[in-house]
Amino acid sequence: MNKQAQLEKSIKAALLQGVETLEADMNCLKKIKYRINTEKEGRKERIMKRINDHFYDLKSKVKRPAVLVCSIAVAAVLMCTFIQPVRVLAQEGINKIASMVYVVVKEESGKYEMAQVSAEDVYIGYCEGNTTVLNDKELAKEVGFDFNAPQALEGGYELADNSVIQVDGSDKKEISKLYRKEKSRLVLSITDQNYLLQVAKENGDNRKEVQVENNTLYYCERPLPVYPIIEKNGVKTNDVTQKPTGIKVIHSLTWEYNGVYYKLDDMGDGIPLDELKNAAKSVISYQIATP
Amino acid sequence: MVDTGLIKRCQQGEGEAFDELYQTYATKALRTAYLLVGNKNIAEDIMQEAFFECYRDIKKLRTPELFQVWFNRLLVRISWRMASRERKVIYESLNANDMERLPDRQDVLEVVEANQESQVIRQAINKLSIPLRTTMILYYYNDMSVKEISQIMNCFQGTVKSRLLNGRKKLARELKSKPGNLSIRMMPGCLKKESVTHE
Numbered sequence: 001m002n003k004q005a006q007l008e009k010s011i012k013a014a015l016l017q018g019v020e021t022l023e024a025d026m027n028c029l030k031k032i033k034y035r036i037n038t039e040k041e042g043r044k045e046r047i048m049k050r051i052n053d054h055f056y057d058l059k060s061k062v063k064r065p066a067v068l069v070c071s072i073a074v075a076a077v078l079m080c081t082f083i084q085p086v087r088v089l090a091q092e093g094i095n096k097i098a099s100m101v102y103v104v105v106k107e108e109s110g111k112y113e114m115a116q117v118s119a120e121d122v123y124i125g126y127c128e129g130n131t132t133v134l135n136d137k138e139l140a141k142e143v144g145f146d147f148n149a150p151q152a153l154e155g156g157y158e159l160a161d162n163s164v165i166q167v168d169g170s171d172k173k174e175i176s177k178l179y180r181k182e183k184s185r186l187v188l189s190i191t192d193q194n195y196l197l198q199v200a201k202e203n204g205d206n207r208k209e210v211q212v213e214n215n216t217l218y219y220c221e222r223p224l225p226v227y228p229i230i231e232k233n234g235v236k237t238n239d240v241t242q243k244p245t246g247i248k249v250i251h252s253l254t255w256e257y258n259g260v261y262y263k264l265d266d267m268g269d270g271i272p273l274d275e276l277k278n279a280a281k282s283v284i285s286y287q288i289a290t291p
Numbered sequence: 292m293v294d295t296g297l298i299k300r301c302q303q304g305e306g307e308a309f310d311e312l313y314q315t316y317a318t319k320a321l322r323t324a325y326l327l328v329g330n331k332n333i334a335e336d337i338m339q340e341a342f343f344e345c346y347r348d349i350k351k352l353r354t355p356e357l358f359q360v361w362f363n364r365l366l367v368r369i370s371w372r373m374a375s376r377e378r379k380v381i382y383e384s385l386n387a388n389d390m391e392r393l394p395d396r397q398d399v400l401e402v403v404e405a406n407q408e409s410q411v412i413r414q415a416i417n418k419l420s421i422p423l424r425t426t427m428i429l430y431y432y433n434d435m436s437v438k439e440i441s442q443i444m445n446c447f448q449g450t451v452k453s454r455l456l457n458g459r460k461k462l463a464r465e466l467k468s469k470p471g472n473l474s475i476r477m478m479p480g481c482l483k484k485e486s487v488t489h490e
Contacts, residue, residue, distance in 0.1 A: 014410075028335060
């Protein structure tokens with residue numbers, strides 16, 4: 001063996017000898033696993049906090065959580081109700097059958113991200129949307145309150161469809177009117193329950209007040225996960241157990257008129273605020289002109 | 292040889308696979324960390340942190356065959372980070388002359404120091420700068436190639452070779468200064484570049 005090889009052999013031997021009695025024990029593995037679980041719980045808690053902050057803290061403020069949390073679910077249902085005009089579409093109580101569901105949370109950076117959480121940790125509302133051929137008078141009778149809504153909105157939007165939304169856990173119904181201008185859509189939601197206003201005032205992102213025709217309108221943005229749609233027992237359903245194919249951002253204006261709450265939103269079509277304001281203005285003008 | 296099946300199972304989040312991964316690599320990781328920082332408690336912390344980060348990030352590893360390089364990069368970076376945080380402690384631990392005065396009398400080095408030549412070599416390695424020491428340990432203890440070390444330390448292969456050469460030079464100089472020892476101090480040919488063998 002030459003001298004350099006001997007040196008290298010000595011280095012190797014010295015290093016080996018220096019550590020030969022050291023053994024990693026299984027207690028370390030337990031500590032690592034404990035930390036992993038703690039981190040997981042911590043992450044879950046952070047996600048849940050964001051979810052609660054973002055969607056559900058109205059639960060503690062309002063008597064009818066089932067109605068309120070469905071504000072988001074209603075939007076998801078509407079997306080498909082008007083696409084499948086003759087079908088019922090429901091967001092089922094998935095928590096009864098699935099262990100994990102996808103929700104959208106707002107990251108600290110302000111970006112909306114999908115997160116998979118246990119179904120037990122979120123309240124998944126059930127609501128059902130049906131398109132209808134009833135006129136406004138018949139609709140008012142159906143839902144139990146009077147309302148005023150025009151056949152067209154400023155900006156060239158024409159009424160395309162009506163829908164009645166029934167929220168599980170509530171005997172109240174909500175009306176949705178779909179207005180179309182080519183590929184752009186606006187949906188006017190109408191209810192006699194104040195949750196629309198509470199969401200707009202307290203839960204939405206980028207909230208601000210807008211004055212239209214001496215009325216205060218509340219602008220806000222909310223994320224809308226686009227869940228894959230599955231058909232189950234002949235009913236089209238948003239499958240919240242599957243990863244959403246995207247996240248839309250709904251821009252909306254909400255206001256009260258004569259004890260009825262109206263919300264005009266763009267269903268995530270990215271309609272500019274000015275156009276949304278003009279459309280809302282035409283609704284309010286119609287309401288003022290039609291006592 | 293890396294068991295790529297095991298790595299893939301870990302990437303899929305299989306708990307038992309992670310246990311197996313720990314059993315396979317933990318002791319080597321602990322020993323490497325100990326050689327790098329010279330303190331058993333800190334080495335354990337490093338090893339735990341490395342496995343935690345491994346569990347957290349293993350899904351990001353695109354090539355399971357490169358697990359050892361990837362894992363050792365984690366280990367080395369954590370060691371450097373903790374070494375800089377715990378510099379004082381490590382300095383005391385590595386100073387073999389002070390060892391008897393250290394409070395941690397269970398320290399492994401105290402127990403196993405039977406061979407004087409090995410002790411002197413280890414002391415000499417401990418005195419090397421962190422990049423030189425890391426390179427020497429990865430090469431001579433972990434049997435990693437120059438290419439793998441360059442990937443772990445994010446440097447050129449030439450840099451690894453020169454660090455090995457410099458490490459051996461400094462080692463020889465240090466050994467020479469020790470009175471009365473060792474056979475290798477008389478080795479004039481031990482610093483040739485071609486002594487780098489496992490590339």
